[in-house]
Amino acid sequence: MSVETSTSVEKRLPQLTDASLTLEDRVAVLxxxxxxxxxxxxxxxxxxxxxxxxxxxxxxxxxxxxVITGAGSAFSAGGNILDMAERxxxxxxxxxxxxxxxxxxxxxxxxxxxxxxxxxIAAVNGAAIGAGFDLANMADMRIAxxxxxxxxxxxxxxxxxxxxxxxxxxxLIGYQKAFELTLTxxxxxxxxxxxxxxxxxxxxxxxxxxxxxxxxxxxxxQPPKATRLTKRLMKMAQRTELKDFLDxxxxxxxMCHNEPEHLAAVNRMLVSMSKN
Numbered sequence: 358m359s360v361e362t363s364t365s366v367e368k369r370l371p372q373l374t375d376a377s378l379t380l381e382d383r384v385a386v387l388x389x390x391x392x393x394x395x396x397x398x399x400x401x402x403x404x405x406x407x408x409x410x411x412x413x414x415x416x417x418x419x420x421x422x423x424v425i426t427g428a429g430s431a432f433s434a435g436g437n438i439l440d441m442a443e444r445x446x447x448x449x450x451x452x453x454x455x456x457x458x459x460x461x462x463x464x465x466x467x468x469x470x471x472x473x474x475x476x477x478i479a480a481v482n483g484a485a486i487g488a489g490f491d492l493a494n495m496a497d498m499r500i501a502x503x504x505x506x507x508x509x510x511x512x513x514x515x516x517x518x519x520x521x522x523x524x525x526x527x528x529l530i531g532y533q534k535a536f537e538l539t540l541t542x543x544x545x546x547x548x549x550x551x552x553x554x555x556x557x558x559x560x561x562x563x564x565x566x567x568x569x570x571x572x573x574x575x576x577x578x579q580p581p582k583a584t585r586l587t588k589r590l591m592k593m594a595q596r597t598e599l600k601d602f603l604d605x606x607x608x609x610x611x612m613c614h615n616e617p618e619h620l621a622a623v624n625r626m627l628v629s630m631s632k633n
Contacts, residue, residue, distance in 0.1 A: 390428045491526070500558050501551070502547065506546060
């Protein structure tokens, strides 16, 4: 059996500017790599890098899970506050110009991540503030370092969650809790975030990637085509009536029963049962 080299894998990875991307054991890891900006999404190339990765994942059938994390002390500080203060960069111009920059800029992230076909895990290594908090909430699951902080701090700056944060958070923790966090703009620690249901687990900083990758690899060990269809169903269930949803389930199940990976999984199960 031939062994794929790391060089051959790297050739298939998209070229990113301010982030790094690796692929191993069907798990892709996207690391935001602008520690000098605390991984701010604006004033960097991170928006393009995230969107490029999301689009690549959907075409890369060798990927079953995407993990997003940050390099340095922050997961992401969200918007570049210096640019806000100077009315520069993504925040320059009149109302129409600002609106256009949001549509063509940071709002591309929620649209791209919402369309990602594989499970997304956010490994939140540090502060996730403003749009950085929203980025974490766009994932399907979140594992947090004990050093992580979370804050929907837009209103503290006299702005609104312009990247869709108000849409994602209330679906994650309910309207009342999301309303309180958004309207007070307070920053919470990882323990409170877990109590609220924002994060799945809190671990020591040096255990974060070990925990996130263990979860990712467990999911990646599942039959890949059925995994993608299952995520699609989970997303669809949030917006579809039960009868229509069941019709889609029946169609997807027919597809699964006719995939070779289904029979292979059944045979593995039969072998396991015979040993017990």
